[in-house]
Amino acid sequence: MADSVKPIIELKHTSKVYDNGTVGLKDINLTINQGEFVVIVGLSGAGKSTLLRSINRLHDITEGDILIDGKSITKAKGKNLRLIRRDIGMIFQSFNLVKRSSVLRNVLTGRVAYYPTWKTTFNLFTKEDKQKAYEALQQVGLAEKVYARADELSGGQQQRVAIARVLAQNPKIILADEPTASLDPRTSERVLNDLRMLNEKYGMTVVANLHSVELAKEFGNRVIGIRAGEVVYDGKMSETPESVFTDIYNGGNGSEDEDE
Amino acid sequence: MSKTEQDLMSLPKKKFKFMNLAWIVILVAGLFVSINVTNTHLSELFANFGQFTEIFVQMSHPDWSYSSTVIPLLLETIKMAVLGTLFGSIVAFVYSLLIARNIVKNKAVTGTLRVIMNIIRTIPDLLLGAIFVAIVGIGPVAGILALSVFTFGVVVKLFYEAIETIDPGPIEALIAVGANKLQIIHFAVLPQIMTYFISYVLYAFEINVRASTVLGYLGAGGIGLYLQQTLQVFDYAKTGTIIIVIIVVVVIIDYISSKSREALMR
Numbered sequence: 001m002a003d004s005v006k007p008i009i010e011l012k013h014t015s016k017v018y019d020n021g022t023v024g025l026k027d028i029n030l031t032i033n034q035g036e037f038v039v040i041v042g043l044s045g046a047g048k049s050t051l052l053r054s055i056n057r058l059h060d061i062t063e064g065d066i067l068i069d070g071k072s073i074t075k076a077k078g079k080n081l082r083l084i085r086r087d088i089g090m091i092f093q094s095f096n097l098v099k100r101s102s103v104l105r106n107v108l109t110g111r112v113a114y115y116p117t118w119k120t121t122f123n124l125f126t127k128e129d130k131q132k133a134y135e136a137l138q139q140v141g142l143a144e145k146v147y148a149r150a151d152e153l154s155g156g157q158q159q160r161v162a163i164a165r166v167l168a169q170n171p172k173i174i175l176a177d178e179p180t181a182s183l184d185p186r187t188s189e190r191v192l193n194d195l196r197m198l199n200e201k202y203g204m205t206v207v208a209n210l211h212s213v214e215l216a217k218e219f220g221n222r223v224i225g226i227r228a229g230e231v232v233y234d235g236k237m238s239e240t241p242e243s244v245f246t247d248i249y250n251g252g253n254g255s256e257d258e259d260e
Numbered sequence: 261m262s263k264t265e266q267d268l269m270s271l272p273k274k275k276f277k278f279m280n281l282a283w284i285v286i287l288v289a290g291l292f293v294s295i296n297v298t299n300t301h302l303s304e305l306f307a308n309f310g311q312f313t314e315i316f317v318q319m320s321h322p323d324w325s326y327s328s329t330v331i332p333l334l335l336e337t338i339k340m341a342v343l344g345t346l347f348g349s350i351v352a353f354v355y356s357l358l359i360a361r362n363i364v365k366n367k368a369v370t371g372t373l374r375v376i377m378n379i380i381r382t383i384p385d386l387l388l389g390a391i392f393v394a395i396v397g398i399g400p401v402a403g404i405l406a407l408s409v410f411t412f413g414v415v416v417k418l419f420y421e422a423i424e425t426i427d428p429g430p431i432e433a434l435i436a437v438g439a440n441k442l443q444i445i446h447f448a449v450l451p452q453i454m455t456y457f458i459s460y461v462l463y464a465f466e467i468n469v470r471a472s473t474v475l476g477y478l479g480a481g482g483i484g485l486y487l488q489q490t491l492q493v494f495d496y497a498k499t500g501t502i503i504i505v506i507i508v509v510v511v512i513i514d515y516i517s518s519k520s521r522e523a524l525m526r
Contacts, residue, residue: 056436058432058435058436082438082439082440083438084438085435085436085437085438086437086438087438088436089436089437090433090436090437092429092432092433094429095429096429096430096432096433097429097430097433098430098447098448098451098452099427099452100451100452100455101447101451105447105451109433109434109437109439109447109448110437112434112437112438112439112443112447113437113438113439113443115443117440117442117443120442120443120446120447121442121446162433165433165437169437175436
């Protein structure tokens with residue numbers, strides 16, 4: 001799948017400077033093709049999250065342009081912006097479920113952008129969508145939790161509900177921002193297996209920030225290294241020597257590998 | 261690399277802050293000056309103490325036959341409280357969403373609406389009663405309107421602060437999904453705040469039941485009018501009945517309401 005050549009995310013001379021003067025991204029040029037499983041590695045504060053959040057414009061960039069499937073998300077407004085976002089699912093470090101709502105309802109929120117406001121106001125989700133949400137839960141192995149409240153679940157289960165939400169959203173791209181940072185190693189494995197399933201079975205392009213080099217090696221088929229807001233490495237995982245990781249985590253500013 | 265004990269510094273003395281002392285002197289001096297200027301004497305508090313005990317004895321022999329008049333009046337008072345709470349809360353709900361800075365990002369909008377809110381909140385409930393009696397005339401409608409505005413002030417303040425403390429994660433998730441503003445509010449905000457809202461409405465209702473009993477003093481309907489009348493004709497036995505009935509009902513309502521709020525927050 002990594003061989004397909006249709007670009008789905010293109011960053012052109014993208015820079016981001018925060019209001020307080022911190023440089024988040026520095027002139028990034030990047031093309032991610034459809035069907036890739038891209039892993040972004042780098043120290044905390046290197047700009048991994050900023051990069052990911054710029055792609056679906058949770059953060060506005062200060063310079064450059066970002067194209068999603070050929071359309072500029074940087075220039076999109078209102079309805080157009082929401083339609084582009086509908087094609088980009090996101091998984092968060094802190095899961096970002098509505099804790100007081102049921103699991104089913106959380107998964108259904110993935111479908112919200114497919115409905116006009118008045119229908120969602122009265123909770124008029126179609127039968128097919130409810131079925132789709134239930135099927136998504138079965139895909140991540142949480143069918144029996146469908147009517148449980150989200151805060152009754154463990155961290156790993158909550159993250160899988162978030163994955164089911166993305167599955168229900170049916171996007172072309174999935175951005176995963178440290179999806180396993182608050183999970184134990186075994187649960188992390190499970191969550192990343194689910195992401196791989198979305199990548200291989202549904203052909204969704206996955207871009208994930210990962211702290212763990214082991215997980216990055218196991219699941220990614222392309223690796224992008226970030227340091228101080230710049231891309232310092234970009235290559236196929238299979239051709240990436242160990243030295244690249246040690247360099248990204250130890251090199252540059254000389255700080256120890258605090259993220260391990 | 262741990263330092264040996266000699267290398268570690270001893271705790272430095274806290275700096276003496278002259279201004280702290282100066283403020284204490286100013287505040288104490290100010291207290292004495294204001295006592296002198298206002299000519300305050302503690303003895304004034306107890307000047308009419310003899311009369312108080314006399315009235316109290318009379319009130320503690322309530323006229324129970326009067327309670328058949330009191331109870332329907334009290335029901336009217338509670339109806340005023342219910343309607344006032346209802347109208348005030350509905351407006352407060354929408355208004356709170358508009359002044360919460362994590363929902364409406366436009367600082368000009370939130371700022372202006374907050375100034376208006378703060379002005380409304382400064383008006384005490386009895387003054388509101390007087391104002392509405394002047395506008396719509398004597399009767400329970402004035403009381404309902406006064407309680408509506410008063411409820412608005414109580415609920416809006418508590419509620420918008422609750423909205424601003426919610427977990428921003430789900431909002432972010434909904435933005436990422438491509439939801440519009442109303443959908444974000446419906447799916448990410450409301451589930452997090454509805455229990456708070458209901459709790460604050462119940463709390464406002466408790467206050468309103470108490471406040472509505474005295475609004476009648478101003479002619480704004482309810483039991484207060486009779487409280488005033490019996491006092492004016494020195495019929496303290498009847499006053500006693502009214503007060504006891506009010507206490508019983510207020511205690512019951514407070515109890516039920518606070519128990520429901522506890523259950524909600526679980």
